[in-house]
Amino acid sequence: MTNTIGDIETADMILVTGSNTTENHPVLSSFVKRAVKFRSAKLVVVDPRKIKLVEYADKWIRQAVGTDVVWINGLMHVIIKEALFNKTFVNDRTEGFEELKKTVEKFTPEHVEKITGIAKEDIIEIARMYATAKAASILYCMGITQHICGTDNVKSLANLSMLCGHMGKPGTGVNPLRGQNNVQGACDMGGLPVVFTAYQPVSNPDAVKKMENAWGVTGISTSPGLTATEMIPKAHDGIIKSLYIIGENPLVSDPDLNHAEKCFEDLEFLVVQDLFLTETAQKADVVLPSTCFAEKDGTFSNTERRVQRVRKAVEGPGDAKIDWAITCDIASRMGYPMSYNSSEDIFEEIRIVTPSYAGITYDRIDKTGIHWPCPSIDHPGTPILHSAQFTRGKGLFHAIDFIPPAEEPDNEYPLNLTTGRVIYQYHTGTMTRKTEGLNERAPESFVEITQKDADKYNVKNGKKVRVISRRGEIEVIVQISPKAVDGTVFIPFHYAEAAANRLTNGRLDPIAKIPEYKVCAVKLAS
Amino acid sequence: MxxxxxxxxxxxxxxxxxxxxxxxxxxxxxxxxxxxxxxxxxxxxxxxxxxxxxxxxxxxxxxxxxxxxxxxxxxxxxSKAVVDTRKKVIKEFLSMGNHNCAVSRPSGNDWTHFQMKVQADDNSAELCPAWGDCRLQDLAYRYQVTGEKPAAPYQTDPMEIVNPFIIRDSSRCILCGKCVKACREIQVNDAIDFDNADAPKKIIAGDNKPLKDSECVFCGECIQACPVGALVEKDARFDRGWQEKKIKTTCTYCGVGCQIYLHVKDNIITRVTGVEGVAPNYGSLCVKGRFGFNFVSSPERLTKPLIKENGKLREAEWDEALDLVASKLSQIKKDHGPDSIGVLTSARMSNEDNYIAQKFARAVLKTNNIDHCARL
The missing domain is CATH 3.10.20.740 (Ubiquitin-like (UB roll))
Structure with missing residues (x-):
């Protein structure tokens, strides 16, 4: 997030898109709801599903799935045409405005209506609401990113925000809501194929030299690595021979699971380190038992870039060990001794090679976490990013055109499928499905569908139905729901026994390599 | 001036x-x-x-x-006027419901007799689960007030136990309305309210239905707010708070990073509460963050390394498992090059774990094939 969670309550207008906030970030959603109920903030929800948050919204806009670039360009078309944009901000702090203007010119409200199904009056109305608000915040989540055009969608939201100068001030910003406790931290720590810690590129010789010096090694690779979504298909191609998987369950969470399973068969050696014998661990040659968050000391970095303490409360079961100690032990046995006395020792090393974490210590975050960047020990941290300038200096507008989803409904597969979570379960369910009460509330998978589509395809509420895509099929319970939209069904991806990802499409965004979980074509059969 | x-x-x-x-x-x-x-x-x-x-x-x-x-x-x-008023208010609260803790003066002098009588009087046949962790009881002690058996029958609705998380006992409710505020003004779920704004007799969900059939999403904000024993956590109701250690940490579910207390007894997490007054959550939690931690002590947890032999996983000691991993990875690296190996680190693990995983990939394996589940 460019801004903080607490900051949401200071916005005059909140635009939420592609985030089922009340189910996936319940505590954060209360900040949005309080802003609306008690501080008269305006809330606009742009989402194909009639999610709970819609009940609190001044305006709910239902776009056709996969058409986000179009409605966002449509808003910018209106804002530029009506001269509602922030001229000072655009002049002083950005570049590329003319190209943007040219690109959005054709996205007239009429054109947008044709592609997205959003009424042209609504486009004009929310454009005006967003542009004229004193402080407007954009919140988004996987509904924006999990598309082949995910990067384009995010850049479009950034364009919109810069155009109106809703950036760098309280109550504004472009705020992605991270779905897992430490996605932010895993990225910050260099758990990505193209960057070291703090996003220092592996292609930058200075950064490589710095790491080689810090780690006492030579020969660190400067060529970009593969993303998770590339590594697994590359196993099938014989390029990846071995995977060391720590705390992930790709055999439920990956797209196009039937294909992913075949890829795993082709691995020469698979190591899985986890809390449980997950679907992925069952395929492993070696399984290593690790400790969970309650059994270790350390830090997590939350969605607002706040680095917070994790403290050991209980002993782990049996011989389970803390993840870093297992990895260090493997390294040592491979001839590169790695050993640390404590998590804090590792954090001290992180501070040395990670400029944005350099000023953070366990002592400083004992009571309250600190937002990075925090470059020095006397720096208070940075709750709001880009307040004086952007990381690259001026903010660059990206002129972006529309790409339709990779797979659209046709005669054979007439429905769109979109996937996501429910409030009572989490990701592949390895943790939440161990709590009976949560299972009582959300026991099994379902397909959410409109009454009209249920009638059309002759399926009955509460009865089982087969959902079939070009890649696989699963059997789930029919749930007729007012949340659904005609022509699109929703299935949660938590349930391994009816894994929604047997159906999803493995096509990736060309830049972020994120799969298009949010759109593929399916049919129903009883 | x-x-x-x-x-x-x-x-x-x-x-x-x-x-x-x-x-x-x-x-x-x-x-x-x-x-x-x-x-x-x-x-x-x-x-x-x-x-x-x-x-x-x-x-x-x-x-x-x-x-x-x-x-x-x-x-x-x-002041005297203040103390007199508080005493009167406390006495009224104690007398309006089933507040049978030791502040009620026993009719006989015998402690056992008193306890037996309490149990007989109590339509739930239990002592109050909030005993020792009750703000009303604290005040009764502080101002030395004893209750009296209520003159009129108090709320005698049966305890609501039909949901997996929260027990509602209106017989112990003092109608302070704190739970309604928690639900309406903090979480903004509006699931519960007074039955009647002018002359409330009890707190109801929706049009007086069980929580499980109402708008309630079991965030448990109301439990954390309740000053007495009217709202308690089902699984933890007989836990005695003073026997637990409280450890402050960060929730392991979504990216909000709520600050939580893990309450621990005998190496088991007995319950979870939100840390009040601290960002980002200021005491609020969601259903997963308050109730979703049974996985930690699940009997399904892995306790030993496992090695696959003839298609089946068998238990092994650390030395054997780690030697096997180190030798196989070294061999594959030698035969097929560093980029034939990939490491998937995790958005669930700590920064320290992630840092070590990428250092391992880059400094030991010499590959940038390191990624995690950010996209999934």
């Missing part, structure tokens, strides 16, 4: 910020002003009448939570 923004509480001159209530000023200066219905972040109502104070020059006592501090105001928080 004299000096601005000075208030005198119990003969101490204190400064205050414009708009602050007497309660807020008192709290800031660590003056122990008791409350029952007050919930930080919500609009104060003065409903319970416990936080009353005497203000010089005013005829009636005022609720400190709902009265703004004013310049030159002279306030007494424990």
């Amino acid at each position: 004299g000096e601005q923004n000075k208030i005198i509480i119990n003969n101490n001159e204190l400064s205050f910020k414009s708009g602050e209530t007497i309660l807020e000023v008192a709290k800031r200066y660590n003056i122990d002003l008791p409350t029952l219905c007050h919930l930080k972040g919500s609009v104060p109502t003065g409903r319970c009448g416990i936080c009353v104070v005497e203000i010089q020059g005013m005829d009636n006592l005022r609720a400190a939570c709902a009265t703004k501090a004013e310049n030159s105001m002279i306030v007494f928080t424990e």
Whole structure:
């Protein structure tokens, strides 16, 4: 997030898109709801599903799935045409405005209506609401990113925000809501194929030299690595021979699971380190038992870039060990001794090679976490990013055109499928499905569908139905729901026994390599 | 006019910020002003009448939570009038429901006899689960007030036990409304309310249905707010709080990073509460963050390394498993090059774990094939 969670309550207008906030970030959603109920903030929800948050919204806009670039360009078309944009901000702090203007010119409200199904009056109305608000915040989540055009969608939201100068001030910003406790931290720590810690590129010789010096090694690779979504298909191609998987369950969470399973068969050696014998661990040659968050000391970095303490409360079961100690032990046995006395020792090393974490210590975050960047020990941290300038200096507008989803409904597969979570379960369910009460509330998978589509395809509420895509099929319970939209069904991806990802499409965004979980074509059969 | 923004509480001159209530000023200066219905972040109502104070020059006592501090105001928080009123209020609360803890004077002198009588009187046939962790009981001790058996029958609705998380016992409710505020003003779920705004008899969900059939999403904000034993956590209701250790940490579910206390007894997490007054969540939690931690002590946890032999996984010692991993990875690296190996680190693990995983990939394997589940 460019801004903080607490900051949401200071916005005059909140635009939420592609985030089922009340189910996936319940505590954060209360900040949005309080802003609306008690501080008269305006809330606009742009989402194909009639999610709970819609009940609190001044305006709910239902776009056709996969058409986000179009409605966002449509808003910018209106804002530029009506001269509602922030001229000072655009002049002083950005570049590329003319190209943007040219690109959005054709996205007239009429054109947008044709592609997205959003009424042209609504486009004009929310454009005006967003542009004229004193402080407007954009919140988004996987509904924006999990598309082949995910990067384009995010850049479009950034364009919109810069155009109106809703950036760098309280109550504004472009705020992605991270779905897992430490996605932010895993990225910050260099758990990505193209960057070291703090996003220092592996292609930058200075950064490589710095790491080689810090780690006492030579020969660190400067060529970009593969993303998770590339590594697994590359196993099938014989390029990846071995995977060391720590705390992930790709055999439920990956797209196009039937294909992913075949890829795993082709691995020469698979190591899985986890809390449980997950679907992925069952395929492993070696399984290593690790400790969970309650059994270790350390830090997590939350969605607002706040680095917070994790403290050991209980002993782990049996011989389970803390993840870093297992990895260090493997390294040592491979001839590169790695050993640390404590998590804090590792954090001290992180501070040395990670400029944005350099000023953070366990002592400083004992009571309250600190937002990075925090470059020095006397720096208070940075709750709001880009307040004086952007990381690259001026903010660059990206002129972006529309790409339709990779797979659209046709005669054979007439429905769109979109996937996501429910409030009572989490990701592949390895943790939440161990709590009976949560299972009582959300026991099994379902397909959410409109009454009209249920009638059309002759399926009955509460009865089982087969959902079939070009890649696989699963059997789930029919749930007729007012949340659904005609022509699109929703299935949660938590349930391994009816894994929604047997159906999803493995096509990736060309830049972020994120799969298009949010759109593929399916049919129903009883 | 004299000096601005000075208030005198119990003969101490204190400064205050414009708009602050007497309660807020008192709290800031660590003056122990008791409350029952007050919930930080919500609009104060003065409903319970416990936080009353005497203000010089005013005829009636005022609720400190709902009265703004004013310049030159002279306030007494424990004057005789204040204490007498508090005692009366506490006695009324104790008498309005099933408050059978030791502050009720036993009819006989025999402790066992009293306990037996309590059990017989109690339509749930249990002692109050909040015993020892009850704000009303605390106040009864502090002001040495004993309750009396209620004259009229109190709320006799059966306890609601039909959901997996929360037990509602209206017989122990004092109608302070703190749970309603928690639900309406903090979480903004609006699942519960008084049955009747003018003459409330109980708190209801929706049009008086069980929580599981209402708008409730089991965040448990109401449990954390309830000052008595009317709302308790189902799985933890017989846990005695003072036997638990409380460890402050960060929740392991979504990216909000709520600050939580893990309550631990005998190496088991007995319950989870939100850390009040601290960002980002200021005490609030969701259903997963409050109730979703059974996985930690699940019997399905892995306790030994496993090695696959003839298609089946068997238990192994660390040395054997790690030697096998190290030798196989070294061999594959030698035969096929560093980029034939990939490491998937995890968005669930700590920064320290992730740092070590990428250092391992880059410094030991010499590949940038390191990624995690950010996209999934």
